[in-house]
Amino acid sequence: MMAGAESFDVAVIGGGLLGCFAARELCRWRLKTVLVETRGDVCTGISRANTAIVYPGYDHKPGTLKAEMTVRANAGFEQLCRELDVPFSRCGSMMLSFGEKADAVLRKKYLQGMENHVPGLRLISGEEAREHEATLNPDVRLALYSPTAGTVNPWQLGIAACENAIQNGVQLRLNTSVTGILADSGVYRLQTDRGELSARAVVNCAGLSADRVHALLFPSDIRIAPTAGDYLLLDRTAAKPSHILQYEPEEKGKGLTMVPTVGGSLLVGPSERENSLDYAASEDGLASVRTLAKKLIPELNLEDTIRSFAAVRPIPQYRDGRRINSFVIEHPASGFWSLIGIRTPGLTCARELGLHIAGQLAYELDAQSNPAFNPVRKGIPRVHELTFAQRKQFAAQLPDFGEIVCICEDVSKGEILEAIRRGAVTVDGVKRRVCTGMGRCQGARCQQKVLELLSRTLQIPEHAVTKDGRGSEILRERHGSL
Amino acid sequence: MAVCDLLIIGAGAAGISAAVSAWNAGCRDILLVDRGEAPGGILPQCRHEGFGMASFGHELTGPEYAAHLIQQLSRTDVRFLPQTEVLSVSEDRKAIVSSRGTVDQIAFARLILAAGCREHQIGSLPVSGTRPAGIFTAGQAQEMINLRHQDLGDEILILGSGDLGMIMARRFTLEGKHVIAVLEQQAHYGGMARNYHRCIEAYQIPLRTGVTVSEIHGRGRISGVTIKNLETGTREYSACDTLVTALGLIPEQTLVQDIGERDWLYLAGNCRHVHDIADSASAEGILVGECAAAGLHLGA
Numbered sequence: 001m002m003a004g005a006e007s008f009d010v011a012v013i014g015g016g017l018l019g020c021f022a023a024r025e026l027c028r029w030r031l032k033t034v035l036v037e038t039r040g041d042v043c044t045g046i047s048r049a050n051t052a053i054v055y056p057g058y059d060h061k062p063g064t065l066k067a068e069m070t071v072r073a074n075a076g077f078e079q080l081c082r083e084l085d086v087p088f089s090r091c092g093s094m095m096l097s098f099g100e101k102a103d104a105v106l107r108k109k110y111l112q113g114m115e116n117h118v119p120g121l122r123l124i125s126g127e128e129a130r131e132h133e134a135t136l137n138p139d140v141r142l143a144l145y146s147p148t149a150g151t152v153n154p155w156q157l158g159i160a161a162c163e164n165a166i167q168n169g170v171q172l173r174l175n176t177s178v179t180g181i182l183a184d185s186g187v188y189r190l191q192t193d194r195g196e197l198s199a200r201a202v203v204n205c206a207g208l209s210a211d212r213v214h215a216l217l218f219p220s221d222i223r224i225a226p227t228a229g230d231y232l233l234l235d236r237t238a239a240k241p242s243h244i245l246q247y248e249p250e251e252k253g254k255g256l257t258m259v260p261t262v263g264g265s266l267l268v269g270p271s272e273r274e275n276s277l278d279y280a281a282s283e284d285g286l287a288s289v290r291t292l293a294k295k296l297i298p299e300l301n302l303e304d305t306i307r308s309f310a311a312v313r314p315i316p317q318y319r320d321g322r323r324i325n326s327f328v329i330e331h332p333a334s335g336f337w338s339l340i341g342i343r344t345p346g347l348t349c350a351r352e353l354g355l356h357i358a359g360q361l362a363y364e365l366d367a368q369s370n371p372a373f374n375p376v377r378k379g380i381p382r383v384h385e386l387t388f389a390q391r392k393q394f395a396a397q398l399p400d401f402g403e404i405v406c407i408c409e410d411v412s413k414g415e416i417l418e419a420i421r422r423g424a425v426t427v428d429g430v431k432r433r434v435c436t437g438m439g440r441c442q443g444a445r446c447q448q449k450v451l452e453l454l455s456r457t458l459q460i461p462e463h464a465v466t467k468d469g470r471g472s473e474i475l476r477e478r479h480g481s482l
Numbered sequence: 483m484a485v486c487d488l489l490i491i492g493a494g495a496a497g498i499s500a501a502v503s504a505w506n507a508g509c510r511d512i513l514l515v516d517r518g519e520a521p522g523g524i525l526p527q528c529r530h531e532g533f534g535m536a537s538f539g540h541e542l543t544g545p546e547y548a549a550h551l552i553q554q555l556s557r558t559d560v561r562f563l564p565q566t567e568v569l570s571v572s573e574d575r576k577a578i579v580s581s582r583g584t585v586d587q588i589a590f591a592r593l594i595l596a597a598g599c600r601e602h603q604i605g606s607l608p609v610s611g612t613r614p615a616g617i618f619t620a621g622q623a624q625e626m627i628n629l630r631h632q633d634l635g636d637e638i639l640i641l642g643s644g645d646l647g648m649i650m651a652r653r654f655t656l657e658g659k660h661v662i663a664v665l666e667q668q669a670h671y672g673g674m675a676r677n678y679h680r681c682i683e684a685y686q687i688p689l690r691t692g693v694t695v696s697e698i699h700g701r702g703r704i705s706g707v708t709i710k711n712l713e714t715g716t717r718e719y720s721a722c723d724t725l726v727t728a729l730g731l732i733p734e735q736t737l738v739q740d741i742g743e744r745d746w747l748y749l750a751g752n753c754r755h756v757h758d759i760a761d762s763a764s765a766e767g768i769l770v771g772e773c774a775a776a777g778l779h780l781g782a
Contacts, residue, residue, distance in 0.1 A: 399583035467615035471702025
């Protein structure tokens with residue numbers, strides 16, 4: 001253990017979406033990279049709950065990094081998702097107005113979008129909007145239609161990027177917390193609770209802790225003020241819109257988004273609450289989401305709700321409390337990059353941000369490009385997506401893929417075992433990889449089977465299996481014999 | 483592709499009874515499919531008494547009741563296909579089934595759906611707070627305790643006083659656990675009086691009516707809930723390490739929801755409507771089995 005620190009070219013701190021993509025994009029150069037994550041799995045912090053939208057790019061001021069990156073990222077999303085074998089739906093979006101103030105906002109966003117070169121944007125009448133979505137509230141008077149908006153599952157994308165990074169040689173260190181960073185003659189020495197690592201460069205993607213990680217070595221005027229948002233998830237049978245719908249309110253901060261997810265359910269939210277680090281849904285927030293959802297689509301049946309939850313966003317602000325609207329990319333010294341408070345459109349731009357930082361670092365480290373880089377990752381085969389003939393053949397070759405464990409989402413034992421082989425160590429880790437327990441019974445029928453498979457495969461006792469990491473044990477240890 | 487005259491999906495009380503009665507009525511080509519290893523459906527995990535009075539004239543436990551049904555089944559040549567999930571049923575009278583190593587089609591002339599029901603779960607309620615481990619549906623808890631012999635927690639709160647909620651309150655008590663209370667939104671317990679007397683009263687388990695869980699607390703594992711009085715609106719915190727939800731049952735009709743009424747399609751048991759006792763699900767299975775064998779159609 002004390003035989004000197006392991007040395008790398010780059011240490012990426014934080015295995016969320018951003019860290020996974022930074023690590024993956026660094027593989028385009030000949031760099032030895034380590035990805036360090038505090039928890040036992042990747043994409044278990046703020047990446048695990050998100051509005052799941054790939055934005056078109058009309059929301060941001062022309063000329064800003066956010067505007068440029070969003071438009072570019074959006075255009076490349078099919079290719080990215082093809083490379084990483086992740087479902088992506090370019091379902092289009094409509095931003096809806098019910099009044100004068102919102103009309104003005106839509107017009108402004110339309111012009112902004114034109115200036116940002118967002119393709120296909122149109123301002124359409126309420127009538128035309130209802131031709132696209134018959135169930136819309138008849139009071140919708142204007143809509144900003146954007147055909148390029150899409151949706152992707154955030155954690156599936158992040159996990160895919162991580163797998164691709166590992167495939168290209170990145171080392172993943174889980175359950176490893178960075179406790180201190182020292183700059184020592186051109187090398188950064190990372191103290192962790194599992195020994196020391198040294199790297200010529202550091203990319204800080206520590207999510208909600210990014211401000212604190214930055215402050216381990218450099219002073220900063222920026223801190224993260226987490227904001228929570230509440231969401232509802234409606235069953236796949238719900239009469240759902242086919243486009244992303246965004247309600248532009250007359251009153252600031254009371255908007256709502258509906259996303260027909262790639263998994264088939266309908267995601268509705270968020271209602272925002274400031275200064276909340278809590279992944280706890282609020283009663284008022286959920287009530288507001290329910291009210292607004294009914295306002296957008298009056299016949300929506302909220303009894304189809306199968307889950308409600310809160311997500312947390314890392315809002316960057318100055319110490320005096322002023323909010324920062326742009327992505328904060330701090331570069332206080334050569335080889336040290338911090339991504340602080342990357343919120344919306346962080347999911348859309350995760351890969352662009354990773355590529356941006358990787359390119360900068362390659363230059364600083366004078367790295368050569370890596371001709372062996374393989375951008376293609378194969379996902380876990382999903383029996384539900386196969387035709388009958390394919391499924392029949394597949395089950396005959398790999399028997400586990402015929403054994404259905406999750407009834408609601410049609411997930412086989414083979415998929416679950418493959419998820420565990422690829423790094424899932426918790427019930428939710430399996431869920432994030434193959435959607436077990438995502439459906440209408442929310443795991444009531446499959447959780448115990450997933451738990452058993454985790455216990456057997458990882459060779460840990462059943463009472464040590466957790467829902468989502470330490471402290472979330474599902475069973476008590478049985479004392480005495482049966 | 484397999485072929486049969488009568489396909490029965492679900493080998494619980496209704497499905498087995500339907501199979502036996504269709505056989506007795508002369509149908510000789512019956513395929514009974516279930517996801518379980520053995521016939522019985524939910525009965526093996528129902529270790530409590532209260533089964534069989536109507537069907538067999540004396541009170542049995544769930545596993546005993548299942549044994550009686552299985553014995554009847556064994557006197558027929560109904561083919562039983564275990565550990566098989568039915569993925570879909572189509573209008574051209576084919577079912578796609580999946581099991582270890584095999585995905586196949588089954589063509590049938592008539593179909594009895596006896597798929598039972600599923601439970602409402604807490605995600606459908608407007609409950610705020612965190613989403614920690616330690617929350618189970620009553621049926622899930624029943625399976626984990628009675629069949630898997632697992633230990634779910636020590637300080638138990640039960641939301642919902644239907645039969646399953648009350649039976650699980652007793653089960654946890656018998657397991658040596660402390661049931662803090664059974665919470666009921668309505669003014670009166672939800673299940674049958676006999677379950678109230680035998681499970682709640684007899685074990686002096688506190689039943690609180692007119693209240694619900696409005697918020698869940700705890701980071702990794704549940705540490706408590708906020709109990710809200712639905713009449714006064716007052717709230718109080720109650721610590722617990724396990725929350726069991728008994729929020730009612732939903733007939734499991736997913737497989738045929740896009741098909742609608744057909745003269746070849748029959749529903750029996752809890753997937754038709756939720757029955758109070760297994761005997762009445764069996765009785766319905768017997769009736770439906772006879773009708774299916776005779777090719778008679780029953781209205782939905």
